[in-house]
Amino acid sequence: MNFTQPVRFVAKNMRVDLALIAGMVAPNSRVLDIGCGDGTLIDHLFRTKQCDARGIEIDMAEVTRAVTHGLPVMQGDADSDLANYPDAAFDYVILSRTLQAVEKPREVLRQMLRISTFAIVSFPNFGHWSLRLQLLFGGKMPMTRAWHRMWYETPNIHPCTIRDFFALCEADGYKVEQWLAADEDGKKAPWRKFASLANFFGEQGLFLLRKV
Amino acid sequence: MVLQSREEPCGIEGIAWRGAAAHMRKTMDQGPNFSETPHQSVSFDDGLTLDCGRHLNRLTVAYRTYGTLNAARSNAILICHALTGDQYVAETQPVTGKPGWWGAVVGPGRPVDTERYFVICANVLGGCMGSTGPRSPHDERPGEPWGVDFPPVTIADMVRAQKRLVDHLGIEKLFAVIGGSMGGMQALAWAALYPEQVFAAVPVAAAAYHSAQNIAFHEIGRQAIAADPSFHGGRYWAEGVTPARGLAVARMTAHITYVSEAALTRKFGRKLQGASDLLIGDRFEVESYLEHQGSSFVRRFDANSYLTITRAMDLFDLAADHDGSLAAAFTGTRTRFLLVSFSSDWLFPTAQSRAIAKALNHVAANVSFVEIMSDKGHDAFLLDEPDFHRTLSGFLAGCAEHAGLGS
Numbered sequence: 106m107n108f109t110q111p112v113r114f115v116a117k118n119m120r121v122d123l124a125l126i127a128g129m130v131a132p133n134s135r136v137l138d139i140g141c142g143d144g145t146l147i148d149h150l151f152r153t154k155q156c157d158a159r160g161i162e163i164d165m166a167e168v169t170r171a172v173t174h175g176l177p178v179m180q181g182d183a184d185s186d187l188a189n190y191p192d193a194a195f196d197y198v199i200l201s202r203t204l205q206a207v208e209k210p211r212e213v214l215r216q217m218l219r220i221s222t223f224a225i226v227s228f229p230n231f232g233h234w235s236l237r238l239q240l241l242f243g244g245k246m247p248m249t250r251a252w253h254r255m256w257y258e259t260p261n262i263h264p265c266t267i268r269d270f271f272a273l274c275e276a277d278g279y280k281v282e283q284w285l286a287a288d289e290d291g292k293k294a295p296w297r298k299f300a301s302l303a304n305f306f307g308e309q310g311l312f313l314l315r316k317v
Numbered sequence: 318m319v320l321q322s323r324e325e326p327c328g329i330e331g332i333a334w335r336g337a338a339a340h341m342r343k344t345m346d347q348g349p350n351f352s353e354t355p356h357q358s359v360s361f362d363d364g365l366t367l368d369c370g371r372h373l374n375r376l377t378v379a380y381r382t383y384g385t386l387n388a389a390r391s392n393a394i395l396i397c398h399a400l401t402g403d404q405y406v407a408e409t410q411p412v413t414g415k416p417g418w419w420g421a422v423v424g425p426g427r428p429v430d431t432e433r434y435f436v437i438c439a440n441v442l443g444g445c446m447g448s449t450g451p452r453s454p455h456d457e458r459p460g461e462p463w464g465v466d467f468p469p470v471t472i473a474d475m476v477r478a479q480k481r482l483v484d485h486l487g488i489e490k491l492f493a494v495i496g497g498s499m500g501g502m503q504a505l506a507w508a509a510l511y512p513e514q515v516f517a518a519v520p521v522a523a524a525a526y527h528s529a530q531n532i533a534f535h536e537i538g539r540q541a542i543a544a545d546p547s548f549h550g551g552r553y554w555a556e557g558v559t560p561a562r563g564l565a566v567a568r569m570t571a572h573i574t575y576v577s578e579a580a581l582t583r584k585f586g587r588k589l590q591g592a593s594d595l596l597i598g599d600r601f602e603v604e605s606y607l608e609h610q611g612s613s614f615v616r617r618f619d620a621n622s623y624l625t626i627t628r629a630m631d632l633f634d635l636a637a638d639h640d641g642s643l644a645a646a647f648t649g650t651r652t653r654f655l656l657v658s659f660s661s662d663w664l665f666p667t668a669q670s671r672a673i674a675k676a677l678n679h680v681a682a683n684v685s686f687v688e689i690m691s692d693k694g695h696d697a698f699l700l701d702e703p704d705f706h707r708t709l710s711g712f713l714a715g716c717a718e719h720a721g722l723g724s
Contacts, residue, residue, distance in 0.1 A: 165687070168686070
């Protein structure tokens, strides 16, 4: 890994999120996957749900890999390029494990819900108990499967917790249509009814939003 | 620009062209000998009305095809050639005897697979390989060629001429239009002019307009041609000569813009040719190479065609045709786009392709955009670039699936 290059995702294990995210997308819809990596998810959405799915990816090597597999992916940056799209161009815009790595998460969310009816956002939860314990007893920045880069080289410049995210949605007027917490292997955590428990036990949060 | 692929290997080996260059220094002032090679073509007696308002009474489009058109006529790919290219994309060029200019991309098992697709390539309007151009008979004075009286043409005019050919071949919708450099401009113009007739468009190393810098380099070439005493105000054909020296200088200048500084350094550096002779006649290898590029070019290209086609490129500005909005050129498009640029291309830099991608985003078009890492400059699109070839191949395969083309 070349640390001088911008890396916009961490533990980019698309397989983990894939089934959960795909479960939120209606068939035959228009989808934009931001930070789509090699396009695994858009391929999945095209093949299983006949979606018109496209992708943006910042890493040119990943873009090339995706296009080589016949997937409509362009090199672009979530922070700057969403502004190019017209209003309501998509039914779903997906931001999988990328929100914590963008320059302006709030603006990116705003753009997502401008160009799309729904936004699907997943992020590693900084409120997970193991991070809390490491910080409490070790006194150092936590290192886990999801947060595995040293503070001075991590691309994850905007970590947040599940509760933080709920608060932002409320502040900016986004309705949480669905949400769930999951562990790193994509298993749904069983604390669906209690956000504070999910925030403690869930390694990642996954949200389906729309404008109120 | 297109011949580079044929000549690059000679340049790298540094052997074949040295002798040729020495030979051509002797012969180029005697004028090239255009062979009257017959070209496959179709003529349209109702002619073509041009963007400038003039009407050509008769339009001839010279072309080549490869592969087989399927029963549904849905597997046709149009290849658009660059400034000095021609229709001989994947076979021996009959005038020069050299291999086709895009043999690495078009052919059996290649990214544009002629066993799967029906490939068409036409000589552009204004060209000199059989299509209507400055060497064609004048509309009013059939006994002499158009010469400099040939009306100015645009990229859109070239596309309209190609459209006539595609209609003639009975193809309602092209599966893809692919082109590099000026060919990429045509691919863009195709998608803008005939959105319903283009399923996929692939502008490679292209731009939506010709920049001031690009126009400036072209102008040097045109001035070199005009300054050649053999030019005779463009009526050189009447004098039985050609402005070969001027055309060669134009080509040499242009050639520099097709390669990167890194590629020139890698191939030639400061190496001298004939190092044993240090006193007189000492030459840098890069000088000799450029001279070869110039002299071999004049054997196959007409100076008035060069003036006509460079002007067409200069005039290209797709946004200007749509009130300054490039996005407006593609409103409502359903065409799938692949934009490809090369990292060391300073003639049609990546920023130009990115600008097209952004305009296409504005209309929510289906667009893939890849910058290929290469140190070979603009010419990279003609050379062995495996990442580019894989990208193109994958894109076409994906499009074929969406178009319902069986494999």
